[in-house]
Amino acid sequence: MLITGAELPDGRIRDVRTDEGRIAEIAESLHSLPNEETVDADGLTLLPGAIDVHVHFRQPGHGHKETWATGSRSAAAGGVTTVVDQPNTSPPTVDGEAFDEKSEFAANSAVNFGLNGGVNDDWDPDSLLSRPVFALGEVFLVDSTGDMGIDEARFEGALAAAAEAEIPVTVHAEDADLFDESVREADAGGTGEDANADLWSQYRTATAEIEAVEAACEAARGAGVDIHVAHTSTPEAAEHADAAGMSTEVTPHHLLLSRDDLDELGTFGRMNPPIRSEARREELYERVADGTVDLIATDHAPHTREEKEAGLWDAPSGVPGVETMLPLLLQEVRDGGLTLERVRDLIAANPAERFSLDSKGRVAEGYDADLTLVDLDDSDPVQADALHTKCDWTPFEGREAVFPELTVVDGTVVYDGRAGDRFTAGLGENVRQP
Numbered sequence: 001m002l003i004t005g006a007e008l009p010d011g012r013i014r015d016v017r018t019d020e021g022r023i024a025e026i027a028e029s030l031h032s033l034p035n036e037e038t039v040d041a042d043g044l045t046l047l048p049g050a051i052d053v054h055v056h057f058r059q060p061g062h063g064h065k066e067t068w069a070t071g072s073r074s075a076a077a078g079g080v081t082t083v084v085d086q087p088n089t090s091p092p093t094v095d096g097e098a099f100d101e102k103s104e105f106a107a108n109s110a111v112n113f114g115l116n117g118g119v120n121d122d123w124d125p126d127s128l129l130s131r132p133v134f135a136l137g138e139v140f141l142v143d144s145t146g147d148m149g150i151d152e153a154r155f156e157g158a159l160a161a162a163a164e165a166e167i168p169v170t171v172h173a174e175d176a177d178l179f180d181e182s183v184r185e186a187d188a189g190g191t192g193e194d195a196n197a198d199l200w201s202q203y204r205t206a207t208a209e210i211e212a213v214e215a216a217c218e219a220a221r222g223a224g225v226d227i228h229v230a231h232t233s234t235p236e237a238a239e240h241a242d243a244a245g246m247s248t249e250v251t252p253h254h255l256l257l258s259r260d261d262l263d264e265l266g267t268f269g270r271m272n273p274p275i276r277s278e279a280r281r282e283e284l285y286e287r288v289a290d291g292t293v294d295l296i297a298t299d300h301a302p303h304t305r306e307e308k309e310a311g312l313w314d315a316p317s318g319v320p321g322v323e324t325m326l327p328l329l330l331q332e333v334r335d336g337g338l339t340l341e342r343v344r345d346l347i348a349a350n351p352a353e354r355f356s357l358d359s360k361g362r363v364a365e366g367y368d369a370d371l372t373l374v375d376l377d378d379s380d381p382v383q384a385d386a387l388h389t390k391c392d393w394t395p396f397e398g399r400e401a402v403f404p405e406l407t408v409v410d411g412t413v414v415y416d417g418r419a420g421d422r423f424t425a426g427l428g429e430n431v432r433q434p
């Protein structure tokens with residue numbers, strides 16, 4: 001494939017040739033070969049495909065919320081070319097057999113993927129870690145969707161197993177002992193969009209995250225493991241993890257939404273860890289812009305409308321986001337909050353480096369041809385109706401965003417927005433091939 005006249009993240013205008021799944025040549029001017037597919041990228045920007053190291057694609061077990069087909073199409077349409085799935089499915093991905101079962105579902109993926117292995121009281125590290133596991137995680141230090149919370153002793157066992165297997169560990173760190181139970185006892189909370197969802201933020205306190213991150217970093221240091229702290233929602237937790245030499249991710253919802261938005265969102269804004277105050281959100285944004293935070297990942301956690309419309313204390317936690325991450329970040333670039341090169345690092349170069357995907361994350365010769373083409377002059381409002389996730393809602397309804405024109409995985413167009421949302425599925429591969 002020959003992509004002509006594309007602007008690269010550093011501002012250079014170049015022709016880019018892909019061949020056998022790789023970026024073969026980048027030059028000021030390349031001539032097309034006989035029968036070569038060409039893409040006119042005049043006026044468009046070519047980015048490395050985003051690597052979202054935190055999605056919940058729900059199969060096996062919860063295909064009514066999302067499937068690998070719908071989730072991966074949503075990823076492709078959002079410029080995401082690699083996703084990493086989490087273990088809180090049914091069965092949970094905690095042994096070799098469950099890993100193999102999930103691999104069969106993932107074979108439907110339109111984009112490349114990694115499959116994490118999980119830890120619970122029934123996990124079988126021997127069979128699990130004999131499989132091509134992307135990372136151990138997210139390791140839940142508290143119950144979230146799937147009730148996979150574990151205690152300290154089991155966490156230490158998991159750290160030791162990961163150190164021996166030489167695989168990364170990602171951690172969901174909140175301390176349930178520091179939740180404010182009085183909030184829960186005092187108020188029924190209401191239902192759906194009418195719920196007082198701010199109570200969720202009051203209940204799952206910032207301190208519960210900050211102290212759990214501190215404890216997790218200390219345990220990790222003791223075990224000689226560098227953990228990756230998932231979805232930090234507070235600047236304090238992100239700063240602590242960074243100072244302890246660990247890596248962190250921030251989600252688009254913690255970056256762009258605050259408790260001020262919960263009036264409108266109700267239970268649709270309930271997730272773990274919860275949305276924080278506007279003051280904390282602004283500080284977290286600064287930590288994302290200044291490099292304290294390593295990467296953005298979505299924690300794409302779809303639940304159906306009907307499920308989210310329950311009472312505040314019963315509704316499931318989590319929001320979708322894989323399709324809107326890059327589009328919303330590109331709007332931040334348009335608005336001057338982040339540079340395009342910083343966005344490239346947050347969504348592609350840094351996740352690739354952190355998780356040893358050595359041939360991904362950059363538009364450079366020899367790298368994998370996982371790419372997305374965007375028009376930074378053209379934004380549209382986010383509309384749930386136009387997204388491809390199976391759950392037909394988004395917490396970002398109405399926000400301006402820059403949706404990709406075209407997404408390429410291993411040199412093949414998997415999403416063409418210019419040809420009326422055309423997808424090619426089933427081409428994605430496990431990025432940790434044995």
Ligand SMILES: NC(=O)N[C@@H](CC(=O)O)C(=O)O
Nearest residue numbers: 056144145271272301317318
């Ligand atoms: N973040 C959430 O609120 N929910 C996630 C689980 C998780 O990441 O904790 C889910 O799987 O629904």
Ligand SMILES: [Zn+2]
Nearest residue numbers: 138144172272
């Ligand atoms: Zn989590």
Ligand SMILES: [Zn+2]
Nearest residue numbers: 054086138299
């Ligand atoms: Zn998660």
